[in-house]
Amino acid sequence: MTLSHRTTSEQGTQGRLDFRGVTKRYGPTVALSEFTHSFTPGRVHALMGKNGSGKSTLVKLLAGVTGPTSGTITINGEERHFASPHDAFAAGIVTVHQELSLVPELSVGENIFLGRLPHRHKAGFSVVDWAGLHTRAGELLSSMGLDMDSRQPVSALSLGQQQVVEIVKAMSFNPSILLLDEPTSALATREVNQLFALVHRLRARGVTIIYITHRMSELFEIADTCTVIRDGLYIGSVEMATTTPTAIVDMMFGDAAHATRPPRRTTDRTTKPVLEVRNLTRSGHFHDVSFDLYPGEILGIAGLLGAGRTELMRAIFGADPIHSGTVRLDGVVMTGKSPRDMRKAGLGYTPENRKEVGLVQSLSTADNLCMASLGAISVSGFVSRRRERPFIGRQITDLHIKCGDPDMPVSSLSGGNQQKVVIGKWMNRHPSVMFFDEPSRGVDVQAKRQIFEIIWQKAADGLASLFVSTELEEVLEVADRVLVMHLGAVVAEVDPTRTNLTELYSICMEGARQ
Numbered sequence: 001m002t003l004s005h006r007t008t009s010e011q012g013t014q015g016r017l018d019f020r021g022v023t024k025r026y027g028p029t030v031a032l033s034e035f036t037h038s039f040t041p042g043r044v045h046a047l048m049g050k051n052g053s054g055k056s057t058l059v060k061l062l063a064g065v066t067g068p069t070s071g072t073i074t075i076n077g078e079e080r081h082f083a084s085p086h087d088a089f090a091a092g093i094v095t096v097h098q099e100l101s102l103v104p105e106l107s108v109g110e111n112i113f114l115g116r117l118p119h120r121h122k123a124g125f126s127v128v129d130w131a132g133l134h135t136r137a138g139e140l141l142s143s144m145g146l147d148m149d150s151r152q153p154v155s156a157l158s159l160g161q162q163q164v165v166e167i168v169k170a171m172s173f174n175p176s177i178l179l180l181d182e183p184t185s186a187l188a189t190r191e192v193n194q195l196f197a198l199v200h201r202l203r204a205r206g207v208t209i210i211y212i213t214h215r216m217s218e219l220f221e222i223a224d225t226c227t228v229i230r231d232g233l234y235i236g237s238v239e240m241a242t243t244t245p246t247a248i249v250d251m252m253f254g255d256a257a258h259a260t261r262p263p264r265r266t267t268d269r270t271t272k273p274v275l276e277v278r279n280l281t282r283s284g285h286f287h288d289v290s291f292d293l294y295p296g297e298i299l300g301i302a303g304l305l306g307a308g309r310t311e312l313m314r315a316i317f318g319a320d321p322i323h324s325g326t327v328r329l330d331g332v333v334m335t336g337k338s339p340r341d342m343r344k345a346g347l348g349y350t351p352e353n354r355k356e357v358g359l360v361q362s363l364s365t366a367d368n369l370c371m372a373s374l375g376a377i378s379v380s381g382f383v384s385r386r387r388e389r390p391f392i393g394r395q396i397t398d399l400h401i402k403c404g405d406p407d408m409p410v411s412s413l414s415g416g417n418q419q420k421v422v423i424g425k426w427m428n429r430h431p432s433v434m435f436f437d438e439p440s441r442g443v444d445v446q447a448k449r450q451i452f453e454i455i456w457q458k459a460a461d462g463l464a465s466l467f468v469s470t471e472l473e474e475v476l477e478v479a480d481r482v483l484v485m486h487l488g489a490v491v492a493e494v495d496p497t498r499t500n501l502t503e504l505y506s507i508c509m510e511g512a513r514q
Contacts, residue, residue, distance in 0.1 A: 014041055014076065014092075014176040014206060014208075015041035015042075015075075015076070015092070015176035015177050015206065015207060015208035016038070016039070016040060016041055016075070016076050016077070016208070017038065017039040017062075017073075017074075017075055017177055017208055018037075018038045018039075018072075018073070018074045018075075018077075019035050019036055019037050019038075019058075019071065019072075019073055020036050020071055020072045020073075020074070021034050021035070021036055021070065021071040021072070022034070022035040022036070022058075022061065022068045022070070022071030022072070022073065023035070023068060023069050023070045023071050024057050024061060024066070024068050024069050025069045030232055031054055031057040031232055032054045032057045032058060032061070032068075032229075032232045033054075033232045033233055034071070034233075034234075035054075035058065035071070035229070035233075035234050036234060037227060037234055037237060039177075039208055039210060039227075040208070041176070041206050041207070041208045042203055042204075042205075042206045042207070042208070043203065043208065043209070043224040043225060044199060044203055044209045044211050044222055044223045044224050044225075045208070045209065045210050045211065045223065045224065045225050045226075045227060045237075046211045046212075046213065046219050046222075046223035046225065046226040046227065046240075047059075047210055047211065047212045047226075047227050047229070048213075048216075048219075048226055048227070048228050048229075048248060048251075048252060049228055049229040049230055049252060050230070050252055050253065050471065052231075053229045053230050053231060053232070053252075054229045054230075054231070054232040054233075055212060055229055057232075058229065059095070059179060059181065059210075059212065061073065061082075062088065062093060062095075062177075062179065062210075063082075063085055063088050063093065063095045063179065064082035064083070064084050064085040064086070064087050064088030064089070064093075065085060067081070067082060067083070075091055075092065075093075075176075075177070076176075089173070092174075092175045092176035092177055093175060093176075093177045093179070094170040094171075094173055094175040094177070094178055094179070095170075095178075095179040095181065096166050096167055096170050096178070096179065096180050096181065096183060097181050100162055100163065100166055101166065102154045102162055102165060102166060102169075103154065104153065104154050104155035105153060105154075105155065106153065106154060107134075107150060107151050107152060107153055107154070108137065108141075108148060108149070108150045108151070108152055108153075108154060108157075108165055109133050109134045109136075109137035109138075109150035109151065110133070111154055111165060111169060112137050112140065112150070112165065112168055112169045112172050113133055113136070113137065113172065114169070117129075117133060118132045118133050118136070120132070133150075134150045134151055137150035138150050140168060140171070140172055141168060144168060144171065144198055144201055144202075145197065145198070145201055146164065146168070146198070148161070148164075148165075158191060159191065160191020160192070160194055160195060161191070161194075163183055163184075163191070163195060164194060164195060164198055167180070167183070167195075167198060167199075167202075168198075171202065171207075175207065176206075176207065176208060177207070177208045177209075177210070178202065178207050178208070178209050178210070179210045179212070180199070180209065180210070180211050180212065181212045182212060182213055182214065182305065183195060183211075183213075184213065184215065184218060184306075192218075196221060196222050199211070199222060200222075203224075211223055214304050214305045214470075215304055215305070215306070215509070216245050216248065216249075216304075216505070216509040217245075217509045217510060219240060219248070220240055220245075223240050224239070224240060225237055225238065225239055225240060226238050226240055226243065226248055228248065228251040228252055230251070230252060230253070230254060235251045235252075236251055238251075245505075245506060245509060245510075246502055246506070249501070249502045249505045249506070250502065253473070253501050253502075253505075266480075267294050267296055267297040267480050267481070268294065268295075268296070269292075269294050269297075271294060271295060272331070273292035273293055273294050274293055274294065274295050274329070274330055274432050274433055274464045275292070275293040275316075275327075275328070275329055275347075275433050275464060276292050276293075276326075276327070276328040277289060277290055277291050277292075277316065277325070277326075277327055277328075278290050278325055278326045278327075278328075279324065279325040279326070280312070280315065280316070280322060280324070280325030280326070280327065281322070281323050281324045281325050282311060282312075282315050282320060282321065282322055282323055283323050285308050285311040285312075285315075285320075285488060286308035286311055286312050286315075286485070286488040286489065287488050287489055288325075288489065289312060289325070289485075289489070289490050290325075290490070291483055291490065293433065293464045293465075293466065294464060295432075295462050295463075295464050296459050296460065296461075296462045296463065296464060297459070297464050297465070297480050297481065298455060298456075298459050298464075298465045298467050298478060298479045298480045298481075299464075299465065299466050299467065299479060299480070299481050299482075299483065300466075300467045300468070300469075300475040300476075300478065300479025300480075300481065300482040300483070300496070301313075301466060301467070301468045301475075301482070301483050301484075301485060302472055302475045302482050302483070302484045302485070302504055302507075302508055303484060303485035303486060303508050304486075304508050304509065305470070306487070307485040307486055307487065307488070307508070308485050308487075308488040308489075309437075309468045309485055310352060310437055310468065311488075312485070313349065313435045313437055313466060313468065316342075316347075316435075317339055317342050317347060317349045317435060318334075318336070318337050318338045318339045318340075318341065318342045319339055319349075321336075322335060322336060329342070329345050329346065329347060329432075329433065330345070330346065330432060332345065343372065343429070346429075346430075346431050346432040346433060347431060347432075347433045347434075347435070348372075348426030348427075348429060348431040348433070348434045348435065349426075349434070349435040349437070350419070350422045350423055350426065350434070350435065350436050350437060350439055351422075351437055352437040352438035352441060352468075354418055354419055354422050354441075355418070358422040358425075359410050359418060359421065359422060360410070361409065361410060361411040362409060362411070363409065363410060364406060364407045364408060364409060364410060365392075365396075365401070365403045365406045365407075365408065365409075365410045365413065365421055366385075366388060366392045366406040366407055367410075368410045368421050368422075368425055369391060369392050369395050369396075369406075369421060369424050369425055369428065370388050370391050370392065370425075370428065371425055372425045372426055372428060372429050373391055373425075373428040373429055376428075376429075377391060391428045392406055394428070395420075395421075395424030395425075395427060395428060396424070398424075398427070399420045399423060399424050399427070399454055400420070400450060401413075401417050401420045401421060401424065402414070402417050403417060414443075414447065415443045415447070416443035416446070416447020416448070416450065416451065417447070419439055419440075419443055419447070419451055420447075420450070420451065420454070423436075423439070423451070423454060427458070431463065432463070432464065433463070433464045433465070433466075434458070434463055434464070434465045434466070435465070435466045435468075436455060436465055436466065436467045436468065437468045438468060438469055438470065439451050439455070439467075439469070440452070440469060440471070440474060441470075452474075452477070452478055455467065455478060456478075459480075467479050472501060472504050472505055472508065473501055475496075475504070476496045476499065476500075476501065476504060477496075479496055480496070481493065481494075481495065481496070482494045482495075482496055482499070482504070484504070484507045484508055486507070486508060486509075486510075491507065492507050494507070
């Protein structure tokens, strides 16, 4: 095994990537349409677009996970067809995903060369050349300007250092094109700076870097260009030195960027709040968060990835520890209570990962609808279908859940109907407060509208809600009032009827109203 490096003359030709009319269809759905663009070597190319814009499809095409329906991909002028990730890898393309693929119990060096450890022959046997492995790993780390012991276990490293090791592992294959997918989503500021320094070194070596992020503020520090995709279409590419955050947001959202929502209804905030949060802190996740939630109010929480939105809701619900601050529900102090206690007190929570956390996929729709209400349904610990029937029928009717047979597994339902089952499970308990975390994720447009109408109707009936969505336009559409979180803190409160998408996005990025 040897470590190779491209020479200066090679850097001018290695890693040029061209898409020409690339389209990807999934049945009638067009995920990417006629994408045409070139990515030049030795530059960091940011790839931006809201969820569902086509970014992931483009990355999958380039990584060999799937193939285009039409169009061509060329590398260094040669047309390439990737039947698998192995083909893309052989063409010099390496992807570093958001989720780390390291083995914590192994050393840095072992992780870098995992699956291809160097061997030497000794007494007729092939044994691992540990000394050679750590020598080569040390040389690779040193060549990237990193002062790190290749023999230390990965488990002893910070998350940022682990992310760096992941990139070093990728670079050990000497790729000409490197895809970085949300590499800073879970990193602290100091770790982000270390990662950026490494990316700058790779750029200087002539690597073509495609950098995917939701954090607009990072772009002006790390990227040379920004390419924007919207609704599967190539919108344009701009030089970071001559553009502004507002211009990029306009490209991402089009005409919707400057539209404001018409007034809908007002919440009576002279009444006593149903949920009171004061100076709530969970170290490393959010700090000093305070707000009130009133009966019938939909309070949106906006923020980019890593802002602390989900972490805040989980802590209030009792799923994660709170280090300081207080939570009151209907005037009763509930700080540090368990999810079971919060549920009994009238708080419901639809989690962002409904398939693994919100539902039991192997159980029926009927069983899932009754799951949170077994205490009210059972007699002496026994549950009968006769007692369950009203709980099942009421939610199927009220929420318009489409299921041919409630006794079939909930996994047989569409994503939108599964989300309605999660909501119905909690509505059977008649909560006073509901937390909706990404309720429209993975559902179609019609189901999304139905879910929003359910939330609005329940609010009209007096239910207070916290609403979180990665889609900022959804937060503006659904909520009566919006709190903005940035790096774990609430930095602003905005009125959806007086705030447009560009303004909200800017606050989420910079942590203050511009």
